[in-house]
Amino acid sequence: MGPKIFRGFRETGPRIEKTKKKIKYAKLMVVNLIEYIRVLFYRQEEMLLFQVLELICTREAGAVFEAGGLQCSLTFIREFGSAVHKDTLHSAMNVVTRLCGRMEPQDTNLETCVKSLSTLLKHEDPYVSTKSLLTVSI
Numbered sequence: 001m002g003p004k005i006f007r008g009f010r011e012t013g014p015r016i017e018k019t020k021k022k023i024k025y026a027k028l029m030v031v032n033l034i035e036y037i038r039v040l041f042y043r044q045e046e047m048l049l050f051q052v053l054e055l056i057c058t059r060e061a062g063a064v065f066e067a068g069g070l071q072c073s074l075t076f077i078r079e080f081g082s083a084v085h086k087d088t089l090h091s092a093m094n095v096v097t098r099l100c101g102r103m104e105p106q107d108t109n110l111e112t113c114v115k116s117l118s119t120l121l122k123h124e125d126p127y128v129s130t131k132s133l134l135t136v137s138i
Contacts, residue, residue: 030056030063034072047084050076050091057098070099071109074116081123093131100135 033053050073057064064070073095081089100117103110120132 026060027063027066030060030069031067034064034067034069047088047091050088050095054091054094054098057095061098061102064095065099065102070096070103070113073099074113074120077123077128078116078119081120081125081128086125086127089125090127093128097131097135 033049033056053064053069053073057069073092077089077092077096081092096117100113103113107113114136117132117136121129121136123129123132
């Protein structure tokens, strides 16, 4: 099998393998970050973590979604939404909005996600309720 043509360049085996390794490493980093967020919920450092997670979602939302970031973020908002700083809450809601765009109609967590977003429609923060309404409508 000869070299593959990719966007006008001839790709050789080592370059393809290097790219695959980078993707695998990025996904592993996201999974570790999600676990780190779960641990740090109890240490009150969630503001920085959700801002970092929001930044990661701008480039690799799929990896965050596959690592369970959507359920983690929804649980955080539902359980701790009234006890955290508004910036943290807004960052977490932005993460949820980005990750909901990755859901497929046949996803097993779709019903749970819709139920959580429906609950957030009654949230005391107008930004959260508006964002959840926009997310459900997507």
